[in-house]
Amino acid sequence: MDQVASDKSDRQGPEAKTAAERQDALLMALGRRGTLASISILLGVIWVFQDSGVGWRFWFWAGALTCAAALRTVAGELALRATSSGAALWSRRAYVAGILGTALLWGLSTFLAGHQATYELNVFLCCVLAGVMGGAVSILAPRLGLYRLYLALLVVPVVLDFALRDEPVYHTMAVLALLGALVMEGVARSYHGALLESWRLGETNQDLALSLGVINARQARSNADLQREIAARLASEERFRSAFSEAPIGLALCEGGVLREGNYALHHMLEYAPDTLEGRTLMSLLSPTGSVAEQQRAERDLTATVARDYALATQAGNIRCVAISFAQQKSPHENGLPSLIAQFSDVTTARAMSTRLAYQASHDELTGLLNRREFEIRLEAALEDTRNTAAQHAVCYFDLDQFKVVNDTSGHATGDRLLCHIADTLGDVVRKTDTLARMGGDEFVLLMQQCSIEQAQRTALAIRQALEDLDFIDGEKRFRTTASLGLVPVVTGHETTAELLSAADAACFMAKELGRNRVHVYRAGDSDFLHRQGEMGWVERIDRAIVENRFELYFQTIEAAVRGPVASTRLHIELLLRMREVDGRLVPPGAFLPPAERYHVVSGIDRWVISRTLSWFKEVGAIDERLQTCGINLSGQSLISDDFQAFALAAMRSLGPLATLICFEITETSAIANLQAARCFIDNMRALGCRFALDDFGSGLSSFGYLRQLPVDYLKIDGMFVRDMLHDPVNLALVSAINGVGKTLGKITVAEFVENDAVRERLAELGVDCVQGYGVSLPQPITLLFGEA
Structure with a gap:
């Protein structure tokens, strides 16, 4: 409709004509016909009146009528051909x-014919005038006012002439x-009305035609x-069909849970x-091994278009895990x-890989x-349970x-x-619920839920006994297995899993401290545990001292047991370690090394010592001319660490020939406990x-048996002997025996804890080197060795 209205408005623009314009256009178009009719009628009148004896006035009238007709003709042609509105108007x-x-001249025809015209001629003129009036209807009716004026000019003179x-x-x-x-x-x-109505109908038809066209x-x-x-x-x-058919994943069109196309x-x-x-x-494809509940759940999910994994049975009977997702079409099926x-x-x-990875993420390989990781998650849940309920749980480490x-x-x-x-x-x-x-490593932990501390203690004792009774044979070797167990109740006093595990570990x-192969139950306020917690505080202090470089190297010289002329000006020393507290106090190694070893941070100290020694070598310069042996103590944990071994190898390679100055000292107990690792290192x-020097030799019960397997250069006799x-006398005999074995194996012996000259002289008599x-x-301090301070 908008288009029709637009086209109609366009038609009513410059091309649209008002009724008056249409009347003028029609008047002009019919002008030639009217002029021709007037001339024809005039010729007929002249022919009739040529012998009537009328005077010159009649002939003047005929000439005037002819001129008026000519004027009208010329004006009509000019109006039709006018290019400007002004010219057209005139x-x-x-x-x-x-x-x-013309109308006036026709109206004066009876008057100009005069009384010379006979009655018959006047009747003829009246008939002619009637014809002119009738003929003018078709020409002038479009302009009704003009026709009325035309009619008045034509009729009134005749009526007046005849009336007078x-x-x-x-x-x-x-x-x-x-x-x-x-x-x-x-x-x-009537003609004028009909003409207007025809125009209106024409416009209506035009509108209808235009509307129909639109x-x-x-x-x-x-x-x-x-x-x-x-x-x-x-x-x-077609694209959907192609994509549907050729898609690399399974697609199906379903209606009401029924596959219509796959x-x-x-x-x-x-x-x-x-x-x-x-x-x-879809239900018929589900694995028949599923439970009834699983089948019902699957049926609900499928009708509700829930995306989920389902176990589907293949035609060959294989079971596949298939993820099915649905997209509902806009319109339902006709049913x-x-x-x-x-x-x-x-x-x-x-899913198999995901299950395997999930298992690997939560289980020990x-x-x-x-x-x-998984244990701590379950322990956290148990701890949360104790916060919300009165449930009793226990942890055994x-x-x-x-x-x-x-x-x-x-x-x-x-x-x-x-x-x-x-x-x-x-x-x-253990119980199934545990x-x-x-x-x-060799550490295990057990969470016993819904279990009092008394029940937990009985379970812990049963574990200890089961391990003690365990008979493990490897070839010809039989191993006796025991364990030390720590038991902690899960109570609200422990805020985190870390605190619980720390208490259980302690x-x-x-x-272990009380003799191994036993169960120790943690009690709040336990003095031994408080001491253990105090030791744990050393971990943070040691880590900070390493980061802040607050360890300091000390040295102690090693001399020949027999006094005499100095064979060499180069010194033999052992590097010792002290820790400087933040407040400036100096801490001896006996305070921080035991907790460092217990909490496995001693390797960091060993790394610091080696790095600082290398720096000291560079600071002194020409160290090989002033030093023959520099002893560095290593912990048992460093011996078995691949990372530390790689670090130490890189450090020694960086020393080049100066590496011959280094003598690593390892304790007898750590070497025996890590025999293969020690030998490799x-x-x-x-x-x-x-x-290498074997430190504290003689403290182990099987020292002599392992000595052959360790290619060391020095034996350092344990100072307690x-x-x-x-x-x-027993200690004297042991010192003598250790020295004798060392000599036999070609080792240089060193006696520790020599506190006076009498002991030194007796050691010299025994042949200690x-x-x-x-x-x-x-x-x-190491800075005083060569007078650097």
Whole structure:
């Protein structure tokens, strides 16, 4: 409709004409015909009157009428051809003047004919005038006002002429002329109305034609759009069909849970022949091994278009894990059931891998027990339970005794088999509801839920007994296994899992301190535990001292036992360590080394000592001319650390030839506990020129048996034998025996804790090579060795 209105308004613009303009246009168009008719009638009148004897006035009238007709003709032509509105206006006015002049001249025809004209000629003229009036209707009726004026100019002179005559017959003719004029006016008015109505109908028809044209154009456009849409839909459907059929994932069209169509990938996934899935319900594809509850849940999910993983049975009977997701189509099927597009993704491998990764993330790879991370999650849940309820739980932390002996004597593979055997044994002892985990190495932890501390203690004792009774045989070797267990109740006093595990670890440590192979129960306010917590505080202090470089190197010289001329000006020293507190106090090694070893931070101290020694070598310069041996103590933890060994090897390689000055001192107990690792470390370092000393020798019960397996250069006799050897014959005998064995094996012997000259002289008599202790020299800062301070 807007288009129609727009087109109609356009038509009513410059091209649209008013009724007056249409009347003028029609008047001009009919002008030639009117002029021709007037000339024709005039010729007829002249022919009739040529012998009537009328005077010159009549002929003057005929000439004037001819001129008026000519004027009208010329004006009409000019009006039709006018190019400007002004010219057209003047032409139309001249045209109208010509018409009115013609009417007046026709009206004066009876008067100009005069009384010479006979009655018959006057009747003839009246008939002619009637014809002129009638003919003018078709020409002038479009301009009704002009026609009326035309009629008045034509009739009034005739009526007056006839009315003023004396003969009655003319009076009658005057009346008849007047009545005829009125009739012609009525005819003209009707004709004028009919003409206007025809114009209106013409406009209406034009509007209807225009509207119809617009509607047809719109319909044509709609048809074209519809054709394009149909073509696009067909192309889209073709693309969908192609994508549906060739998609690498399974696709199906479903209605009310029934497969109406499935693509090739779906048939291949479920091992069905092509086009054999159609008509099957989704429920029929579910694995028959699922429970009734699972089947019901799946049925609800499928009808609710829930995306989920389902176990589907293939035609061959295999079970596949398939992720099914749905997209509901806009319109339901004609039967009212929901119409869905289902996407099937085979996630069997992915889910198996996910399950395996989830298992690996929560379980220990070796034993299959839970790992530390998963255990802490469950422990946190138990702790939260104690905060909200009155439930009782307990944690048992246990560590195998002397497990490293198994690794060192029989290898790690044997140790791993032992750990798996222990895990199986523990699984038979604990309750099904208990949570058993391996924390790492030879440490295990057990969470006993809904268990009082008394019940937990009985379980812990059963574990201890089961491990003690465990008979583990590797080839010809038989190993006795025991464990130290720490038991802690899960109470609201422990705010975090870290606090709980720390308390359990401390209780385990106390069990070891009290003699191993026992259970120690943590009690609030336990003095031993408080001491343990105090030791734990050293960890943070040691870490800060390393970061802030607050350790300091001291040295103590080692001299020959026999005094005499100095054979060499180069010194033998052992580096010692002190820690400077933040307030400036100096802390001896006996205070911080035990907790450092206990909490496994001593390797960081060993790294600091080696790095600082290398820096000191560079600061002194020409160190090899002033120093022969520089002893550096290493902990047992550093011996078994691959990272530390790599660090130490890199450091010694950076020294080059100066590496021969370094003598690493390892304690007898750490070397025996880590025999294979110690042997590997010694071999690698000796290849770079480093030497080794076995420190505190004699403190172990099997020292002599292991001595052959350790390629060391020095034996440092344990100071506990040396200190009282002059007053204790047994110690004297032990010192003598250790020195004798060392000599036999080609080792240089060094006696520690030599505190006076008498002990030094007796050691010299026994043949001990070197002495070290407060009776020889006091420890001093390394900066004083060569007078640098």
